[in-house]
Amino acid sequence: MVWSIDYHSGVPVYLQVVQQVQSAVASGVLREGDQLPSVRALAEQLRVNRNTIARAYGELEHAGALENRQGSGCFVRASATPLRKAVRTERLTGAVDSLIVQAHTLQVSDDDLRGLLDERLTEFDARRKSEE
Amino acid sequence: MAIIDVQKLHVSYGRAEAVHGLSLTVEPGRCHALFGRNGAGKTTTLKALLGLVPVTSGSVTLFGLDLLRHEREVKSKLAYVPDAPGFYPWMTVRDALDYAASFRPGWKTDVEQHLLERFELDPKAPTSSLSKGQRTQLALTSAVSADPELLILDEPTSGLDPLVRRQFLEAVISTFQDRDPQKKSLLVSTHLITEFEGVVDEFTLVDRGRDVLTIEADTARASYRRIRGWFEGDAPSSTPLTTLTPPTREGRMLELVVDREADAARAWLTSAGAQRVEAEALSLEEIFLVAAAR
Structure with missing residues (x-):
């Protein structure tokens, strides 16, 4: 997978790593059991602080997306999440709200937004299938 | 407990560089950078930390x-790479490392071996035959092999070619924090900010011997924004907002640089009346340029 850090995004560096793993898993680029680079290797490759990568992996492990097997490395876990459905919904609500606000600012109608959401879900689905 | 705690440091020596009341705190495991123009007082501050210049107050x-009362113990826990490392010219690379190791009970021969190979340094080469890049590589090998808790780098990569600069940084990332990353602290003075962008946890802007701003890198990148608006006709020539730099206008476009006021x-x-508005975060180098110009 291709990693990159964008210092003009204003997003904390560790969070960019978290989001890249999450989106790679969502799009099927990373699948259950895949091994991630070691903290040291990824830090060196991206030329970022090792503590930053360690923090990103820590967050992903905490969220149930990664499994740290002592001595052998970090592996992608099955899509299982330890969070209850209510918590998951609550976490997503914020992101959906900001999407709605943005759509409103850009004067995209509710129907067009729903259409776009469907379109993107189909696209991600297709990408996942083509990776399998 | 902070690894470095400097309070109201004053150093008067020579005339070109001096420090006037600089304060600096670095917690364990952090990478702290000093950014500043030439002559701002960065090198003098580092030299004061190393006991190389007398502290006025x-x-x-x-x-x-306390550095002055426990100089030996303090120095056994830190290592320093100066911008122009010097070695005894009659020594070979091997001699220079053995000499440095003789002062360091915790010397890591595996780290030394790894770095010599990574940098392709010939142990039999006389230090007098080394290029500037190789001298810096040898100084880093020596500093990291000592397994210090605190590594101090003074403009380590200035004057080196891009490949050597990249290798240097990768070697620091790969070897320095290898054991106990929570206890390994790094203090780096540099004007090659872009290169250290991802490594720096926090930085202090030094200007005229004072600390003018200390901030976390992520916080800085999240606060400073360049906002551009495109108008149908000519862009307005002024704004009631407080901006960090004077607004720039180019035909239909107006650019504002703000701190935390992005939404406003x-x-x-x-x-x-802007029809399109775009925002972009500033890199650390751009933040430095904005702050240094004020």
Whole structure:
């Protein structure tokens, strides 16, 4: 997978790593059991602080997306999440709200937004299938 | 406990560089950068931390110990790579490392071997035959092999070619924090900010011998924004907003650089008639340029 850090995004560096793993898993680029680079290797490759990568992996492990097997490395876990459905919904609500606000600012109608959401879900689905 | 605690440091020596009341705190495991123009007082500050220049007033505490009273103990826990490392010219690379190791009970021969191979340094080469890049590589090998808790780098990569600069940084990332990353602290003075962008946890802007701004890198990148608005006709020539630099206008486009006021800037541009508004975070180098110009 291709990693990159964008210092003009204003997003904390560790969070960019978290989001890249999450989106790679969502799009099927990373699948259950895949091994991630070691903290040291990824830090060196991206030329970022090792503590930053360690923090990103820590967050992903905490969220149930990664499994740290002592001595052998970090592996992608099955899509299982330890969070209850209510918590998951609550976490997503914020992101959906900001999407709605943005759509409103850009004067995209509710129907067009729903259409776009469907379109993107189909696209991600297709990408996942083509990776399998 | 802070690894470095400098309070109201004053150093007067020579005339070109001096420090006037600089304070600096670095917690364990952090990478702290000093950014500043030439002559701002960065090197003098580092030299004061190393006991290489007399402190006129103020306190320098390292690892919780007063530098002047516990100089030997403090120095056994830190290592330093100067911008122009010097070695005894009659020594070979091997001799220079053995000499450095003789002062360091915790010397890591595996780290030394790894770095010699990584940098392709010939142990039999006389130090007098080394290029500037190789001298810096040898100085880093020596500093990291000593397994210090605190590594101090003074403009380590200036004057080196891009490949050597990249190798240097990768070697620091790969080897320095290998054992106990929570206890390994790094203090780097550099004007090659872009290169260290991802490594720096926090930085202090030094200007005229004072600390003018200390901030976390992520916080800085999240606060400073360049907001651009495009108008149908000519862009307005002024704004009631407080901006960090004077607004720049190019035909239909108006650019505002703000700190934490991104939402207000967007709202104002929209209300002033901008049809499209885009925002971008500033890199650390751009933040330095904005702050240094003020």
